[in-house]
Amino acid sequence: MNSLTKASTLSSEDISVWFGQRQVLSDVNLTFPANKVTALIGPSGCGKSTFLRTLNRMHELIPSAGLSGSVFLDGEDIYGEDFDAVTVRIKIGMVFQKPNPFPTMSIKDNILSGLRLSGRKIGNAEELVETSLRRASIWNEVKDRLNDQAISLSGGQQQRLCIARSLAMDPEVLLMDEPCSALDPGSTRRIEETIKELSSSMTIVIVTHNMQQAQRVSDQTAFFLADDNTPGGVVEFGATEQIFNGPIDQRTNDYVNGHFG
Amino acid sequence: MSFAPRPAIQPWKRANNSRRLQIILATLLPGALSFLIVSSASIDPNLALIAIFLPLQIIAAGIVGVRAYGKRGFGDALLVVLTTFFSAFVLIMLLSVLLSVLSEGSKAISLQFLTQNNIYVSNTTSLDYGGVAHALLGTVLIVGVTTIVAVPLGIAMSVYLTQSQSKLRGIVRTVTQALSGLPSVVSGLFVLSVIGTFGFSKSGIFGSMALFPLMLPTVARVAEEALKLVPADLRLAALALGAPNYKAFFQVILPAAKSGLVTALLLGLARVIGETAPLLLTVNVNNGTSWNPFNGPMETLPAYVYGYLSSSFSSSHQRAWGAALVLLLLVAVLFGAARFLGRAKSMKSKPTKQKASK
Numbered sequence: 001m002n003s004l005t006k007a008s009t010l011s012s013e014d015i016s017v018w019f020g021q022r023q024v025l026s027d028v029n030l031t032f033p034a035n036k037v038t039a040l041i042g043p044s045g046c047g048k049s050t051f052l053r054t055l056n057r058m059h060e061l062i063p064s065a066g067l068s069g070s071v072f073l074d075g076e077d078i079y080g081e082d083f084d085a086v087t088v089r090i091k092i093g094m095v096f097q098k099p100n101p102f103p104t105m106s107i108k109d110n111i112l113s114g115l116r117l118s119g120r121k122i123g124n125a126e127e128l129v130e131t132s133l134r135r136a137s138i139w140n141e142v143k144d145r146l147n148d149q150a151i152s153l154s155g156g157q158q159q160r161l162c163i164a165r166s167l168a169m170d171p172e173v174l175l176m177d178e179p180c181s182a183l184d185p186g187s188t189r190r191i192e193e194t195i196k197e198l199s200s201s202m203t204i205v206i207v208t209h210n211m212q213q214a215q216r217v218s219d220q221t222a223f224f225l226a227d228d229n230t231p232g233g234v235v236e237f238g239a240t241e242q243i244f245n246g247p248i249d250q251r252t253n254d255y256v257n258g259h260f261g
Numbered sequence: 262m263s264f265a266p267r268p269a270i271q272p273w274k275r276a277n278n279s280r281r282l283q284i285i286l287a288t289l290l291p292g293a294l295s296f297l298i299v300s301s302a303s304i305d306p307n308l309a310l311i312a313i314f315l316p317l318q319i320i321a322a323g324i325v326g327v328r329a330y331g332k333r334g335f336g337d338a339l340l341v342v343l344t345t346f347f348s349a350f351v352l353i354m355l356l357s358v359l360l361s362v363l364s365e366g367s368k369a370i371s372l373q374f375l376t377q378n379n380i381y382v383s384n385t386t387s388l389d390y391g392g393v394a395h396a397l398l399g400t401v402l403i404v405g406v407t408t409i410v411a412v413p414l415g416i417a418m419s420v421y422l423t424q425s426q427s428k429l430r431g432i433v434r435t436v437t438q439a440l441s442g443l444p445s446v447v448s449g450l451f452v453l454s455v456i457g458t459f460g461f462s463k464s465g466i467f468g469s470m471a472l473f474p475l476m477l478p479t480v481a482r483v484a485e486e487a488l489k490l491v492p493a494d495l496r497l498a499a500l501a502l503g504a505p506n507y508k509a510f511f512q513v514i515l516p517a518a519k520s521g522l523v524t525a526l527l528l529g530l531a532r533v534i535g536e537t538a539p540l541l542l543t544v545n546v547n548n549g550t551s552w553n554p555f556n557g558p559m560e561t562l563p564a565y566v567y568g569y570l571s572s573s574f575s576s577s578h579q580r581a582w583g584a585a586l587v588l589l590l591l592v593a594v595l596f597g598a599a600r601f602l603g604r605a606k607s608m609k610s611k612p613t614k615q616k617a618s619k
Contacts, residue, residue: 063426096498098494116508118508
């Protein structure tokens with residue numbers, strides 16, 4: 001159970017997204033290589049969080065949602081017939097912007113909740129709880145209070161608990177939607193360290209509004225932009241170093257240097 | 262500045278003796294003045310409470326407020342006076358009901374009153390004989406059957422209303438709301454017509470049927486509100502972990518809504534437990550004890566109260582008060598038990614899960 005599976009490569013092909021009649025994303029083609037951290041940056045409302053949710057089929061939970069294009073996990077289309085949403089979400093974990101531990105469960109039960117909810121067997125519960133909490137670098141803070149309610153933790157600890165909860169599922173890919181936006185600098189730093197350590201065993205895609213964070217944690221960066229009344233899309237995609245220090249597109253240059261957005 | 266007598270733990274509450282005196286005067290004077298006016302002139306005291314006391318109280322509090330804070334002090338004073346006055350008004354009414362039932366009812370209550378039925382009791386029998394055991398049993402059985410059917414169905418409806426995307430939700434919600442205004446006597450009449458049409462005889466089960474449409478919408482609506490309060494985040498978190506919808510619901514949403522669902526049960530109980538008319542129509546009355554809700558008339562506490570109050574004998578009135586008190590106590594016990602169970606379960610869940618994982 002705890003043997004780390006090989007990370008997978010995730011890629012999107014011509015992903016376009018609608019809400020009702022309104023198109024919000026147009027033809028996004030990105031590749032997230034195994035064991036790499038990819039940052040998605042861009043101003044609010046440009047569709048990067050929406051795009052992130054298409055990658056583990058959380059997008060389809062919105063009743064008016066529409067989608068065209070494909071997302072490939074190691075070459076297999078997650079919207080294809082061989083996959084269903086539940087299987088996809090087990091392989092591709094997600095951490096949300098706001099910490100959302102289950103309030104009725106203890107810290108320990110939160111960690112085990114993923115396996116219970118997806119109906120999988122729990123081998124050695126104690127070991128899994130410890131490993132997951134260690135990987136999210138929160139073990140030392142909570143090891144003596146595993147049976148306390150999860151909501152007794154601070155915001156930063158709750159978010160790391162949510163990361164640990166995702167890690168207990170041993171995902172191949174981890175999607176993070178502004179995981180540090182509600183956290184103080186200390187908690188942010190710890191989560192960034194966690195992200196770096198995790199990239200050795202999984203593929204990570206992180207949405208962030210924090211330019212420094214993107215530079216610190218990511219190997220490659222995609223800049224999203226939605227011009228007035230047009231669907232959002234990727235303006236520039238490349239190595240983080242290049243996006244921040246030598247962007248080709250003028251709009252990318254303006255954004256990463258804080259001229260708009 | 263002057264020396265503070267003790268460390269100011271709440272510095273916003275500075276001791277101000279002249280203000281304190283003003284407040285005491287503003288609290289006592291209007292009452293005293295109204296009392297004088299009412300006793301010297303012959304004015305209806307109830308009218309005076311609203312027409313004399315309340316305006317005087319507002320003026321007095323207003324003066325204190327304006328002296329302290331200027332114009333805005335009047336608004337604050339008005340709010341304080343009105344809310345206090347009407348809260349006290351409602352509280353006094355409720356307490357009078359409770360106290361009169363307690364003082365009158367306690368005269369009738371004894372062990373024998375709780376354990377005997379009225380099969381050998383006539384209007385002139387002393388209170389040393391007979392009791393409400395048969396009515397208590399009837400109420401528990403009839404309301405129990407209604408609860409066992411209505412609560413799961415009501416919660417199921419609330420789940421449908423909150424969790425599904427179906428277009429029928431609007432219709433279901435409208436019908437539920439319309440049903441929640443159903444007068445109980447109408448529900449009783451309907452069941453009575455069913456009894457008549459099919460040639461049944463009145464019995465406890467028909468009482469449960471008549472209470473069912475009263476309890477169901479209450480449970481469904483309160484449970485719907487409880488489920489709506491569960492943050493959407495939690496469902497998304499569960500689904501993102503690969504939970505199928507039903508597991509996300511049973512393991513995450515339902516536990517989070519539990520205390521609200523207990524409230525739904527309690528309000529549903531409160532809605533039906535004191536109903537009289539539909540039971541008189543469909544269950545009839547019975548001085549003896551009946552354990553079988555499917556056969557023959559049963560006594561219930563509200564019907565018992567109604568029946569003995571209609572009599573002109575004072576011992577009968579005592580019995581009615583006693584039964585009313587028993588009904589109140591039953592409600593109190595049920596509410597207490599439900600709250601306790603709602604809490605105890607969440608504490609228990611931890612150790613059992615730990616065992617399961619070992």
